[in-house]
Amino acid sequence: MTASTTRRTTAKTRIAAVGAIAVAGTMLLTACGDQTDKPSKASSSAKASDSAPLADLLPQAIKDKGVIRVGSDIAYPPVEFKDDSGKVVGIDPDLGAALGKQLGVTFEFQNGTFDTLITGLRSKRYDLAMSAMTDTKDRQEGIDSETQKKVGEGVDFIDYFTAGVSIYTKKGDDQGIKTWSDLCGKKMAVQRGTVSHDLAKAESEKCGSKGKIEIEQFDNDLEAQTRLRAGGADAGSSDFPVAAYAVKTSGGGKDFQIVGEQVEAAPYGIAVAKGNPELRDAVKAALDAIIENGEYAKIIAKWGVKDGAVTEAKINGGS
The missing domain is CATH 3.40.190.10 (Periplasmic binding protein-like II)
Known part of the structure; x- marks a missing residue:
């Protein structure tokens, strides 16, 4: 998807099939919400404490709130969706919970349509956008890929998966x-x-x-x-x-x-508004930490998408 600044991906290569995604396929039922849904906290909420080794990397305002607001299109199973009880589940919520443990905050997933998520970052409705969003140069630079006109200041990405x-x-x-x-x-x-x-x-x-x-x-x-x-x-x-x-x-x-x-094939990225390097670098450090301690691999394996795993966090690695 190379055309709009709010697309999911573009890069002309092919990756090996993610294969065994069906492992988790029958575990959960799907449902979808809209922008009026109440915020949903990722499983395993993390509170700031001595057990959060990277908490001091966060901006003070977020540390004080104890919450990172995550804009997400929560109707995209198995990346993020709602189970039959209405709980937000999937790859992204699980990773958000793991990142939250490292940072001592709760990743709170808030539902929105996909093509409004970057706008939500710009308006400060969200702190991050995490929604199977492909990291592209156009998105980084705020360029509409169809018109090649600048439509915003762009975003930074922390790349965490490939699809x-x-x-x-x-x-x-x-x-x-x-x-x-x-x-x-x-x-x-x-x-x-x-x-x-x-x-x-x-x-x-x-x-x-x-x-x-x-x-x-x-x-x-x-x-x-x-x-x-x-x-x-x-x-x-x-x-x-x-x-x-x-x-x-x-x-x-x-x-x-x-x-x-x-x-x-291209990287999924966690989007952060330009001008917020402290939050960006804190999330990158947390992602590197869960890759190193093995929690990332367990989550990716749980959802049967191991072939899309990355071995390190990258900033703006998309093309």
């Missing part, structure tokens, strides 16, 4: 779709403002006589899945971990199938 993008169709009905070019003349359901959305728009411009891709865009990925499931689209696309989770869990594994290969 690509996959196409999926109804199971047993791939309609000959194997690559993005096969989508010409077909209808596609995607989440607005994502890499998948940008790829679909870019591919559509190249379709020529085959006919453009009819793109239906939705506020969240679960809505796009529902459209495809109901027969209102020929294909959908999501980040690979999300697509693989949907294939495993939707309809007990009977609704969808992944077609073709994963593309556009």
Whole structure:
């Protein structure tokens, strides 16, 4: 997703399939909320104490509050979503809880639509954005990738995972779709403002006589899945971990199938507003700490996405 400054990813390479994401697939049910939802605290809330070795790295205002407000589109399983009890769960909330232990604060996940998260950072509604957001140069610099115009001051990223993008169709009905070019003349359901959305728009411009891709865009990925499931689209696309989770869990594994290969591998980053290096560097130090102590690896393995793991935290590693 290279087009908008609030997308999820862009980088023209392919990573090996994240494979065993299905390990955790049947553990949890999915549901989605909206921006009016009350804040949800990540599991294992951490309070400032002597057991938080990196607490002194945080800005004083955050130490005083004991909370880091995290903007997140909490409808993107298995990265972040709500289980059947309404609890926020997933890769990001688990990592947030682990980071909070290091920093002596609670990571409080607040629901918002994906394409408003960076704006929320700019307005100081959130301290961080953590939502399977791809680290790109355009986002770092506040550039709208479609117009190449500057639309904001940009953000900094702490990179913590790597993922690509996959196409999926109804199971047993791939309609000959194997690559993005096969989508010409077909209808596609995607989440607005994502890499998948940008790829679909870019591919559509190249379709020529085959006919453009009819793109239906939705506020969240679960809505796009529902459209495809109901027969209102020929294909959908999501980040690979999300697509693989949907294939495993939707309809007990009977609704969808992944077609073709994963593309556009790039890092997920925790976004921090420019001009907040103290918070950025504290979160980076906490991420490096949980990578070193093995807690990061346990969380990644729990959700079956080990092939997307990183070995160190990086600042603005996206391209």
